[in-house]
Amino acid sequence: MSGSTFGKIFKITTFGESHGNSVGVVIDGCPAGIKISHDEIKKFLARRASNSKFATQRHEPDEFEILSGVLNNITLGTPICVLVKNKCFDSKKYDAIKNIFRPGHADYNYQKKFGNRDYRGGGRSSGRETVARVLAGYFAKKILSELKIKITAYTYAINKIFIKNIDCAPQENFLYMPDRTAFKKAREFLKSCPEDDSVGGIVECKIKNLKAGVGEPVFDKLDAEISKAIISIGAVKAIEFGSGFKSAFLFGSQNNDEYYFDAKKKKVLKHTNNSGGITGGISDGSEIIFRAAIKPTPSISKLQNTVNDKNQNVKIKISGHHDKIIVPRISVVIESMAAIVLVDQIFLSCCSQIKRIKHNYFGW
Ligand SMILES: Cc1cc2nc3c(=O)[nH]c(=O)nc-3n(C[C@H](O)[C@H](O)[C@H](O)COP(=O)(O)O)c2cc1C
Structure with a gap:
């Protein structure tokens, strides 16, 4: 089925089910000459598999193998395939619920669409699929770092506890929250939550140093592409850019970002950034800022009502230890998807003017 490929020039295809043989990614369109490091990939992947006491019990080493497209740690410009074997999982506990549709999960929907599904660990709809996105994100971030573009995503809120002052690096704590006071509050809040339930939150992502002029109106606007990703x-x-949902409550005079010319920097700048760095689907050279809402982890051990494949009303209690919160683990996936979009959109924008095409062509 289609739907597993993303991007136009920098194109990724992910594959694999949670409890199948492996998960992985094929990246087509990655330029040659990018230097990569296995240790960096390991560290980047480890962010997705955070091992706090509120996170998953699937402690998978995520040992990856680069099958193609890289020689002596330098990309070749040919398709890159990276594979991660699934090793640490117990499919037996899914036998008992294989005919029951778990609330909050995609079991019912996959059954209706395909008439058949891998019921073990959520199959293709599992968060495990995002290992492949993070692998591709690593390569995308390497390209962006050559262009001095920096992407950072971190926990902005756990339930209703928001960060206020950024006073530490997100990696300083297991909730990936760059505000020490908010982190302590959130940690206590999580401890006080019922053992059989889960909570959600918000991830914020900031992109620095992206030049003005990136984005492909009208259907492939930069904000539209980031949103899809x-x-x-x-x-x-949910996702919002800049002042986002709050912009609906502002006057135009409050929401418009006024421009000014900075003579020292010889640059057009803005006094505010309510647009989140994108207008008309094109970057304006200011920081891109967006926030994504993450729902509470669907797997909970609390007794819930549901139906089985015979349309009988049944009860379900999901056994085993499940993440109370997945927000900190998702920040690296968000960073990765944002990087993949940016690389693709920058590549597309390199062809937006004849002078750029000539500059590039005559320059190689
Ligand atoms: C990195 C990551 C890890 C996840 N881990 C879990 C998990 O441990 N337990 C769970 O119930 N859902 C987890 N999910 C969420 C489910 O995959 C997702 O909610 C479900 O497939 C339904 O899809 P939807 O919420 O997008 O509609 C995770 C998602 C991501 C991105």
Whole structure:
């Protein structure tokens, strides 16, 4: 089925089910000459598999193998395939619920669409699929770092506890929250939540140093492409840019970002950034800022009502230890998807003017 490929020039295809043989990615369109490091990939992947006591019990080492497209740690410009074997999982506990549709999961929907599904660990709809996105994100971020573009995503809120002052690096704590006071509050809040339930939150992402002029109106606007990429991540339910939903409550005079010319920097700048760095689907050279809402983890051990494949009303209690919160694990997936979109959109924008095409052509 289609739907597993994303991008136009920098194109990724992910494959694999949660409890199948492997998950992985094929990246087509990655330029040659990018230097990569296995240790960096390991560290980047480890962010997705955070091992706090509120996170997943599937402690998978995520040992990856680069099958093609890289020689002596330098990309070749040919398709890159990276594979991660699934090793640490117990499919037996899914036998008992294989005919029951778990609330909040995609079991019922996959059954209706395909008439058949891998019921083990959520199959293709599992968060495990995002290992492949993070692998591709690593390569995309390497390209962006050559262009001095920096992407950072971190926990902005856990339930209703928001960060206020950024006073530490997100990696300083297991909730990936760059505000020490908010982190402590959130940690206590999580401890006080019922053991059999889960909570959600918000991830904020900032992109620095992206030049003005990136984005492909009208259907492939930069914000539209970022939105698609981010909403395609499991458990992400909403996205807003800049002042986002709050802009609906502002006057035009409050929401418009006024421009000025900075003579020292010889640059057009803005006094505010309510647009989140994108207008008309094209970057304006200011920081891109967006936030994504993450729903509470659907797997909970609380007794819930549901139906089985014979349309009988039944009860379900999901056994085993499940993440109370997946928000901190998703930040690296968001960072990765944003990087993949940016690389693709920058490549497309390189052809937006004849002078750029000539500059590039005569320059090689
Ligand atoms: C990185 C990541 C990890 C996830 N881990 C879990 C998990 O441990 N338990 C769970 O119930 N859902 C988890 N999910 C969420 C489900 O994959 C997702 O909610 C479900 O497939 C339904 O899709 P939807 O929420 O996008 O509609 C995770 C998602 C991501 C992106």
